Amino acid sequence: MSRAAQTDLAVLGALSIEPMSGYAVRAAIRDTLGHFWHESFGQIYPTLTRLEAEGAVTRVETGARKAFAITDRGRTRLRELLREPFDSPPPRNALLLRLFFGAELGQEECLALLRDARTRVEEAAAAYAGLAEEPPTSDAGETYRRLTLSYGRRMARAQLDWLDEAEAIVAALCP
Amino acid sequence: MSRAAQTDLAVLGALSIEPMSGYAVRAAIRDTLGHFWHESFGQIYPTLTRLEAEGAVTRVETGARKAFAITDRGRTRLRELLREPFDSPPPRNALLLRLFFGAELGQEECLALLRDARTRVEEAAAAYAGLAEEPPTSDAGETYRRLTLSYGRRMARAQLDWLDEAEAIVAALCP
DNA sequence: GGAGTCATGTAAGTTGTTACATGATTCT
């Protein structure tokens, strides 16, 4: 599945929740999918224009505001996209790339790298914690969305555990 | 830090271990850094050509074979690159993007997604397990390299735990 | 001699980011 199709998926998915402006699509992707997905600003408007030309979305007036709404054809397209096989982007972990060559970098600077990483992971963990305190629900959509949060929480926890190990081992190296 | 600089880092890092051909650099990045870093084929040779023009690497003959070796200037450059601040690429998890819209996709297909993901993670976990059984060492470089393996193992484990949770919750949804 | 791997590169096309440009609406 091409990357363009994945942008289509993210945009159509956002509009499948409710009609909204391009600006709001951008905000929804950043704020709601942001922990596991990203679309840059310059991708979203051209995608909306193309989806409109393809009849997958249409411009509507909701009260005083303009918005894009998904059409039946768009919803069909969304389901197709969800079923297509996909490639995950190749891994690129800049922290591990540096740590792998840690002997060139030196003990102190490696510890600084690890402490910076810890700060970032702790911020992410705090963001997840703020979202976790909601009551159970029987809404299936909500259940799926919570699973993506659970993923984020588990990964943040595993990273913190690893950082504990890594800082201890690096600190114990003879300088 | 620009992406080009990160390619330089990966290539210089590989050559900092020992001199090798461009072909071997490619294999080393794929096989040794592959769990957390990726450079596509078309990036490596142009980078080597540029690094040679900059005096960071030089072509040498080792026995009957040709190879690239890092120069003193290249090693200095590598240390600079390791110290530069870096951006991590934006997150893009194609599985979570689909699962987030799981209500559109349906229970059975979501379970299929999760089972496919489990297969991939189990393969990764098996690859880590095969590398984990080596005796302790006092070599600092080896210690750093093992930390990157430990990261991979911990993340694979956390993903499997999450998959257990996710499959159970999705299976329990009323269809 | 043929298959497979080692080896080096180029070119075309795709994708993605960033900065710029512009104007409307809403809040204080």
Add this chain to the structure above:
DNA sequence: AGAATCATGTAACAACTTACATGACTCC
């Protein structure tokens, strides 16, 4: 009225992938 945010787009650039092209060497 001025500031902030909402809103829509474009253009230039940077990065990345993939397919193609070529040839040497080695093992069977």
